[in-house]
Amino acid sequence: MAHSKNSVLKYLPATAWLAGYNASKFKSDLLSALIVIAMLVPQGMAYAMLAGLPPITGLYASILPMIVYALFGSSPTLSIGPVAIISMMTFATLTPFYAAGSEAYIQAACLLAVMVGIISFLLGLFKFGFLIQLISHPVIHSFIIASALLIALGQIKFLLNIPLQSNNIPELLISFYHYANQTHWGTLLFGLASILFLIYFPKLLGLSHIQQRFRFAAFLVKAVPLILVVGSIILVSLFQLDSVGIKTVGEIPSGFPPLSLPQWNWPLVLQLLPGASMIAMISFVESLSIAQATALQQRSALNSNQELIALGLSNLSAGLSSAFPVTGSLSRTVVNADAGAKTPMAGILSSCFIVVVSLFFTGFFQNLPLAILAATIIVSIWKLVDFKAFLETWHYSKADGIAMWITFFGVIFIDISTGLILGVISTFLLMLWRISRPHMVVIGLVEGTQHFRNQQRYPVKTVDSILSLRIDESLNFLNANSFKDFFINAVSEKKDVKSVVINCSGVSRIDYSALEMLEELDAELNKQNIQLHLSEVKGPVMDKLIHSRLFERLHGRIHLTHYQAMQALAPEILSTT
Structure with a gap:
């Protein structure tokens, strides 16, 4: 009996925290969920757009995956859902085969999520959590910086309202040269104003005398993206800015995510397998790194193999609910922890709020300007672009510095997946070189x-x-x-x-x-x-x-x-x- 109980605790960690759940924990989790949802709605829609998918899929990706992770994950505060880098990798994996936003593209995104889920689940089941060690920290750091730079620059097309190719920097520069003269200046002004608002309004709310005078100033700092979204929708609706060329999200279907198993197309599966493997690896590395950071702060136990299983099941649920690959979000996890989340119930409550939005409030978002979502992505992702890390690593270890630069240039000049592969290969080659020349x-x-x-x-x-x-x-x-x-x-x-x-x-x-x-x-x-x-x-x-x-x-x-x-x-x- 004891062995059976331990097995349940091992593979279903939710039984441990549910056993001691009480009203006090529920209040803390509810408050945390309300704060996270203020970030999740605009971020989810923005990251879906980044993945080349309809904005509603970003909300779909925030429902079942969070519930599944709450049941099977070992971190009490990790927030699962759409994130910028995985969205960009999804876009890079699918665009060679289908037009972004097409029905075939959407189905392929669901299939990709299922594949990522299966790969992650099997790796966790057979205890391959150690694979995180195959990618060095400098390579991961460089990959994140390069991807963040590419993602941020890729949003320029929404700020200028022109078609730009953004798989790599050369493509972006060439397409910018061809289409720059078609810039819509009203959209650009609207987007720049949004970026300034997202940067400086939180700083204003963070001033000590503002914090003392207004009780909810701290909450408003976290809800700034949602404030911007609501404010921009009101502006577009009142002044009919869409009629003067400000592009909006358009009609968004309401209702619960359609549940279906993506068609298992073997030729397509083989084509998507390299991309799915890379997404699974990066998803695990990013998710586990975030979970480790919060686990250390909260002195909570963490099982890397169980995290792989939970991440796998979360991605499977994403694919089955018309969404795309998901992983742990750094910004939302930090906010979740800072807001006082006690258990994964905070994630379940967040997904319940997303259901309410999907059922009753999607019509409200149809006048949301695409430039606002682009501004949200740029501001949230630009914080990751830090070139000091390259200099510090180079001074400490030339080999690691070389691997970082190879990864960086591979990502921005070729594409995200190739850059990461080059980084991993260079790490192994440099490691072999070091081993062959011992001290x-x-x-x-x-x-x-x-x-x-x-x-x-x-x-x-x-x-x-x-x-x-x-x-x-x-x-x-x-x-x-x-x-x-x-x-x-x-x-x-x-x-x-x-x-x-x-x-x-x-x-x-x-x-x-x-x-x-x-x-x-x-x-x-x-x-x-x-x-x-x-x-x-x-x-x-x-x-x-x-x-x-x-x-x-x-x-x-x-x-x-x-x-x-x-x-x-x-x-x-x-x-x-």
């Missing part, structure tokens, strides 16, 4: 201690008859030759050497190629009456050594510590310590 040094005894350090960094004691070497990397086929070259050069420089001791404190693993290399070195040294010794060999490495020919044929010894090796081979060096 290798000659070490000596730090006087007055039992510690051995790099003789080029510390004043150390050595003896002519002993050569002590250290490699700070696992030994494998990638670096075996590099170590062999270093070893031969070091021995050649020391003419009176009688014993060579390899300090293995930095070696966590050793493969067959490395064992063969050490065996060859031992045989060559023996011909010159030089003994090879090993010291500070770790357990996993010793397990390999015991079953190797090197262990049987080693002409020297394996010492527990490097200090003990020196005690046995050159006690005179220790006489003054």
